[in-house]
Each structure stands twice: as C-alpha cells, then as structure tokens.
Amino acid sequence: MKNLSERILNIAPSLTVAVDTLAKKLKAEGKDIVSLGAGEPDWDTPIDVRNAGKASIDQGKTRYSAPQGILEVREAVCEKFRSQNGLEYAPEQIIMTSGAKHAVFNSLLAIINPGDEVIIPEPYWVTYPELVKLLGGVPVIVHTKVDNDFQMSGEDLSKVISPKTKAVILNNPTNPTGTLYSEEVLASIAKVIAENDLYAISDEIYEHFSYSDSFQFKSLASFDGMYERTLVINGLSKSHCMTGWRIGYVAAPKEIAKLIAKAQGQTTHHPSNIAQYAAEEALKMPLDTVYKMRDEFRKRRDFLYGKFSAIPSVSLRVPGGAFYLFADISALFGKKTPAGKTISDSIEFCTYLLETVGLAIVPGSAFGREGYVRFSYAASMDTLAAAAERFEKGILALQ
Known part of the structure; x- marks a missing residue:
C-alpha cells in the first residue's frame, strides 16, 4: 500500500x-x-432557537445556499458586531462556518503558506498549533506566566517575531485558563501586530463569559490598525448551547473573506441551512x-x-x-x-x-x-x- x-x-x-x-x-x-x-x-438550546430550526425544515428551506452563508443570517451577524462590539462589517465580510473550529481552519487556510510562522501563546486551545501544522505553517509558542494571569504581553510577542512571522492567534476570554486579557495588554499586542504588518486571528467564542464586574470585553479588531488585519472568530456553540448544531462564523477584511468563501465553495460549500436559520434567531435574541x-x-x-x-x-x-x-x-x-x-x-x-x-x-x-x-x-x-x-x-x- x-x-x-x-x-x-x-x-x-x-x-x-x-x-x-x-x-x-x-x-x-x-x-x-x-x-x-x-x-x-x-x-x-433555547426553545425559540430550536423552533426556528424546525420551522426552516417545515418551510422547505433545505436547498443549497451561498458558500459564505445565507444573506439574512450574515446580516444578523453584522448587526451583532455593530450593537455589541462597535464594529461595522458588510455581509460580504462574514462567512458562516460549521462551528468556530471550522472558522479557525478557514482563516488559517486563507492566510498561511508553507513555512509561515504563527505565534500562539500557551496555554492554548489544543487545535490551534495542529491546524497551523496541518497547513504547512510553523507554530511558534510563547510561554506565559501564572503571575501575569497567563497573559502574553506586547513585549513577549515582539521577542518572537521573525521575518517568517505571518500571524498571531489570540483567544480571549481564554480556554483553558479562563484568562481575561485586559484592554491595556490587548492594546500592547495590537500595537506590535500593526507595527509588524501581521495578521491576527482573534477567537472570541467566550466573549459573553466574564465574571468580573470591572471587565468590559473589547474585540481585538477594534484597536487602532487592527480592523484591516484581524479575522474575528465567533459562534453560537457556547453562548446559546448550540454545540451540536455546528454553526460559527468569521468576520474578515473583504479580500480575505473572498478567499475563505472560495475555499468553502470547494469544500463544505456552506453550513447546514437549518443551523443557520436557528443561528439567525439566536443572534437576534436578547442576551x-x-x-x-x-x-x-x-x-x-x-x-x-x-x-x-x-x-x-x-x-x-x-x-x-x-x-x-x-x-x-x-x-x-x-x-x-x-x-x-x-x-x-x-x-x-x-x-x-x-x-x-x-x-x-x-x-x-x-x-x-x-x-x-x-x-x-x-x-x-x-x-x-x-x-x-x-x-x-x-x-x-x-x-
């Protein structure tokens, strides 16, 4: 064989x-x-979300949709970013995916070439370095300190950047540590990323799970110089208990979003319509x-x-x-x-x-x-x- x-x-x-x-x-x-x-x-999963999924079946919404996802659902994602994060995206910048893990893969697929280095602070979610390796990239791991609540600083980041560095992956709030990156630390990271003309993949799937009254979540894409270089990952698995529905999304600069849609058109085509219509309901619900x-x-x-x-x-x-x-x-x-x-x-x-x-x-x-x-x-x-x-x-x- x-x-x-x-x-x-x-x-x-x-x-x-x-x-x-x-x-x-x-x-x-x-x-x-x-x-x-x-x-x-x-x-x-909330009952209204489940009912929206059922209704899509009963209404015969079971045909192919666009590779990047159903327009109304992507518009709901845009409104989510506008109202909750102060970020303006057009529907063509949103790609619906089969879960947030799929969104991470698609994002790396669109920006990584063999030999490119991707910086990942540890402890990290298990999938990040393996996906980088799968695509021929090289994960560069940054050790973080318990005394600093496992946060990678801008200084830490700057020390490992090389001519081969292409991107940084950041998860906030963080799996597995539960770390909340402070705005000050995020600003220092954003400054280094922008100065070195890198891409950022910001996994924000735990966005709504903060237990500190003094913490205000801020997307990495909202810092100076970051909107045009950040791919924001999110989804409904955690916030709306939709793990089995497999529905996530990525918001990206237009040229990168086109590449992701192109790749998705040749692979999964699009996530399940049923899950997408359920996600639309979830995105429109109060929190x-x-x-x-x-x-x-x-x-x-x-x-x-x-x-x-x-x-x-x-x-x-x-x-x-x-x-x-x-x-x-x-x-x-x-x-x-x-x-x-x-x-x-x-x-x-x-x-x-x-x-x-x-x-x-x-x-x-x-x-x-x-x-x-x-x-x-x-x-x-x-x-x-x-x-x-x-x-x-x-x-x-x-x-």
Missing part, C-alpha cells in the same frame, strides 16, 4: 475530544464515570438567557474553586472568564498510586483518575502546559460535587 498523508499523520489528535469520547464510551459500557472534559454547556447561564456558571466556578483550593498539593487561581478551572497538580508528580505506579506527568495523572475513581478531565499537556489539568464547570452542581469528591479521593490515595 502507498503511504498515507504525512500532514495528517504528523498532527496530534485532540485530547479534549479523545477524553470526552472515552468517557462517553465507558458510560455506554455501564461504567460509573463523571466527566468534566468537554467544554459544553449542560443547558438546552438575557446568556447572562442567566453566565451567572449560574459563576456560582459553579466558585463552588468548584472552593472545593479544589482546600485539597493539599493542588494550586489554582480563580478564572475570570470562560468556564474552565486550570489547576496546577505538579506537586503530585513522583507520588505513587495504590497499584505502585509513579505519577510523572499530567497524562498519567488523568489516566489514573479515570481508571481508579471514574473522573475524566483533560491533561495540561494538551494545552502546552505540563503539570496542570483542566476542568470544565459547564456541568450541573451534582456533577461538580461528584467530580470534586472523586478528585480529592484520587489525590488522597496517592503516596
């Missing part, structure tokens, strides 16, 4: 997906598993439901933080946004399990928890930061309580 694709063989599988898939498999087999692996709100869910997640965050901060050998900070706790468990390395195996990294620790206490979480190495683990608190209080109990039980059993 001839060789298979090296570009696929050379990228890592998504550990977040792998953990969630394994947890579901074990549950299906009858195992008692508590999973905080997936970043998926446990709330249902009351989103904020209600956010306030509930704040309670869940505080509950889980309170439980974990009382456990010896675990260090963590209160995340300002998104819905993840990123805990330092490096003090446990070198300890032995009841079976006599030495824990030496985050993967071994997470494997131990899954096998012994039935708790599924994601190792920090998936996000480029060894010595940590990530918990999603987008789960019910009962699930969080069970997870906290199992986490502590597993740790206390180590010797």
Whole structure:
C-alpha cells in the first residue's frame, strides 16, 4: 500500500475530544464515570432557537445556499458586531462556518503558506498549533506566566517575531485558563501586530463569559490598525448551547473573506441551512438567557474553586472568564498510586483518575502546559460535587 498523508499523520489528535469520547464510551459500557472534559454547556438550546430550526425544515428551506452563508443570517451577524462590539462589517465580510473550529481552519487556510510562522501563546486551545501544522505553517509558542494571569504581553510577542512571522492567534476570554486579557495588554499586542504588518486571528467564542464586574470585553479588531488585519472568530456553540448544531462564523477584511468563501465553495460549500436559520434567531435574541447561564456558571466556578483550593498539593487561581478551572497538580508528580505506579506527568495523572475513581478531565499537556489539568464547570452542581469528591479521593490515595 502507498503511504498515507504525512500532514495528517504528523498532527496530534485532540485530547479534549479523545477524553470526552472515552468517557462517553465507558458510560455506554455501564461504567460509573463523571466527566468534566468537554467544554459544553449542560443547558438546552433555547426553545425559540430550536423552533426556528424546525420551522426552516417545515418551510422547505433545505436547498443549497451561498458558500459564505445565507444573506439574512450574515446580516444578523453584522448587526451583532455593530450593537455589541462597535464594529461595522458588510455581509460580504462574514462567512458562516460549521462551528468556530471550522472558522479557525478557514482563516488559517486563507492566510498561511508553507513555512509561515504563527505565534500562539500557551496555554492554548489544543487545535490551534495542529491546524497551523496541518497547513504547512510553523507554530511558534510563547510561554506565559501564572503571575501575569497567563497573559502574553506586547513585549513577549515582539521577542518572537521573525521575518517568517505571518500571524498571531489570540483567544480571549481564554480556554483553558479562563484568562481575561485586559484592554491595556490587548492594546500592547495590537500595537506590535500593526507595527509588524501581521495578521491576527482573534477567537472570541467566550466573549459573553466574564465574571468580573470591572471587565468590559473589547474585540481585538477594534484597536487602532487592527480592523484591516484581524479575522474575528465567533459562534453560537457556547453562548446559546448550540454545540451540536455546528454553526460559527468569521468576520474578515473583504479580500480575505473572498478567499475563505472560495475555499468553502470547494469544500463544505456552506453550513447546514437549518443551523443557520436557528443561528439567525439566536443572534437576534436578547442576551438575557446568556447572562442567566453566565451567572449560574459563576456560582459553579466558585463552588468548584472552593472545593479544589482546600485539597493539599493542588494550586489554582480563580478564572475570570470562560468556564474552565486550570489547576496546577505538579506537586503530585513522583507520588505513587495504590497499584505502585509513579505519577510523572499530567497524562498519567488523568489516566489514573479515570481508571481508579471514574473522573475524566483533560491533561495540561494538551494545552502546552505540563503539570496542570483542566476542568470544565459547564456541568450541573451534582456533577461538580461528584467530580470534586472523586478528585480529592484520587489525590488522597496517592503516596
């Protein structure tokens, strides 16, 4: 048999997906598993959004639409940017995609050539460096400090720019750390990007999940010199509990948007019409439901933080946004399990928890930061309580 694709063989599988898939498999087999692996709100898609999707079927809106998406839906995205972010986009600058992950891929596809360097601060969402590698680019990872709340500064960014640098990927609020980039830090990053004539991919999928009363979200595209060089990623998966609907979007400069539409016309063509019409309803809804869910997640965050901060050998900070706790468990390395195996990294620790206490979480190495683990608190209080109990039980059993 001839060789298979090296570009696929050379990228890592998504550990977040792998953990969630394994947890579901074990549950299906009858195992008692508590999973905080997936970043998926446990709330249902709002009823009006579901009804809009159903209505599109009943009305026969099931034919091909334009590769960049249905005009009315893109107009709703433009209004969202106008009213919520103070950004003016035309419908031809909006591309509807099959989820925000697809939007990230399409954005990189439009700007990256083989050998181009893309700067990514870590801890990062698992998919960013792998997509860069898939397209022949070179991920350049910037180490961030806990003392600076895992924020990459403009100075940090400037130190790693080379003649091959093409773009920067920034996620704000951030997965897995829950970091909220301050306006001051964002301004410093924007200044360096503009001065060096780089592109920016700004993943803003957690935009509405901030738990700080003093924080005001500001899109990277709104800073001086950034509108014409920023591709803004967003979607409805998190804010409107539409993970399974697979609907996202990218807002980009017109020439780049044309390239994305061109590529999409030869690949997926367009995301599901049903999901698009549901998204249109979601985009037009008041944000009351989103904020209600956010306030509930704040309670869940505080509950889980309170439980974990009382456990010896675990260090963590209160995340300002998104819905993840990123805990330092490096003090446990070198300890032995009841079976006599030495824990030496985050993967071994997470494997131990899954096998012994039935708790599924994601190792920090998936996000480029060894010595940590990530918990999603987008789960019910009962699930969080069970997870906290199992986490502590597993740790206390180590010797």
